[in-house]
Amino acid sequence: MSTESFLKIEGLAKRYGDSTVFDSVNFEIRQGEFVCIIGHSGCGKTTILNVLAGLEQASEGHVFMDNREIAGPSLERGVVFQGHALMPWLTVRANIAFAVRSKWPLWNRSQVNEHVEKYVAMVGLSAAIDKKPSALSGGMKQRVGIARAFAIQPRMLLLDEPFGALDALTRGTIQDELLRICAETHQTVFMITHDVDEAILLADRILLMSNGPQARVAEIVKNTMPRDRARATLHHDPQYYRIRNHLVDFLVARSKELSHGKAPVQPPEVSPGLQEPLPEPPPRMPLHRVA
Numbered sequence: 001m002s003t004e005s006f007l008k009i010e011g012l013a014k015r016y017g018d019s020t021v022f023d024s025v026n027f028e029i030r031q032g033e034f035v036c037i038i039g040h041s042g043c044g045k046t047t048i049l050n051v052l053a054g055l056e057q058a059s060e061g062h063v064f065m066d067n068r069e070i071a072g073p074s075l076e077r078g079v080v081f082q083g084h085a086l087m088p089w090l091t092v093r094a095n096i097a098f099a100v101r102s103k104w105p106l107w108n109r110s111q112v113n114e115h116v117e118k119y120v121a122m123v124g125l126s127a128a129i130d131k132k133p134s135a136l137s138g139g140m141k142q143r144v145g146i147a148r149a150f151a152i153q154p155r156m157l158l159l160d161e162p163f164g165a166l167d168a169l170t171r172g173t174i175q176d177e178l179l180r181i182c183a184e185t186h187q188t189v190f191m192i193t194h195d196v197d198e199a200i201l202l203a204d205r206i207l208l209m210s211n212g213p214q215a216r217v218a219e220i221v222k223n224t225m226p227r228d229r230a231r232a233t234l235h236h237d238p239q240y241y242r243i244r245n246h247l248v249d250f251l252v253a254r255s256k257e258l259s260h261g262k263a264p265v266q267p268p269e270v271s272p273g274l275q276e277p278l279p280e281p282p283p284r285m286p287l288h289r290v291a
């Protein structure tokens with residue numbers, strides 16, 4: 001992962017009339033980094049993602065990708081929504097081919113096909129490639145959405161709670177797949193989630209948003225656990241509980257205390273996983289009568 005910032009978000013704000021959903025949102029994402037954002041419902045996470053995608057305008061502030069300001073949607077950024085947004089009248093192959101042809105309009109049919117098949121195989125759906133979305137389960141549709149986003153080889157992948165509607169088992173399998181694909185492709189990812197365990201498994205850094213009105217990115221939590229972590233063994237690492245407690249404490253108490261613009265404008269970066277555990281209390285000494 002590079003140490004240079006690839007995506008830079010400066011002073012982002014969104015207002016509707018007199019009400020300010022968020023303001024002074026500042027953060028950066030490095031190339032190859034996986035960043036999750038967590039915060040209570042309504043603080044503005046989807047709005048921020050839509051601004052990064054170029055689908056929505058902020059009231060204030062700027063977003064730069066590689067030092068160029070983002071002004072509208074682009075195939076440089078792939079988006080996966082919770083509702084997978086597939087075209088129901090097209091097969092899996094045709095859904096993905098549509099996106100591939102938009103990115104490489106000069107490719108011939110066999111080039112497109114070969115590329116589509118590679119990405120469908122990557123998410124384990126080769127057997128369903130000629131089926132329509134109506135014949136697929138929710139988890140399979142979400143995989144098609146992921147394959148489609150990866151197939152255009154975006155420089156930045158934006159995921160809006162992509163696993164929110166899935167059962168725990170399917171969710172776990174697709175999380176593992178995403179982890180593997182990101183490790184292979186060094187994809188830069190910005191993902192919204194409500195699930196602290198998902199954030200700890202996937203993210204290199206976790207952005208914590210305070211509540212609205214005037215929500216902000218209040219703090220950035222560094223995930224100091226080894227990057228080759230796996231879902232099945234995550235909880236054996238003592239760092240996991242320290243990070244998890246930190247995230248839950250923020251969501252339960254601090255996110256509310258920091259609403260109304262009380263969060264710092266420049267979020268501090270913290271590493272709760274490396275915090276020394278509190279020392280053991282001294283053993284209780286038996287009481288002796290002095291005199």
Ligand SMILES: Nc1ncnc2c1ncn2[C@@H]1O[C@H](COP(=O)(O)OP(=O)(O)OP(=O)(O)O)[C@@H](O)[C@H]1O
Nearest residue numbers: 016021039040041042043044045046047048192212
């Ligand atoms: N047209 C509008 N007029 C007024 N307020 C709006 C409008 N559109 C969105 N909002 C407000 O903007 C806020 C941010 O919405 P957004 O969907 O970005 O939040 P979120 O953090 O992604 O929420 P969730 O976790 O529930 O998806 C919400 O509080 C919503 O009420």
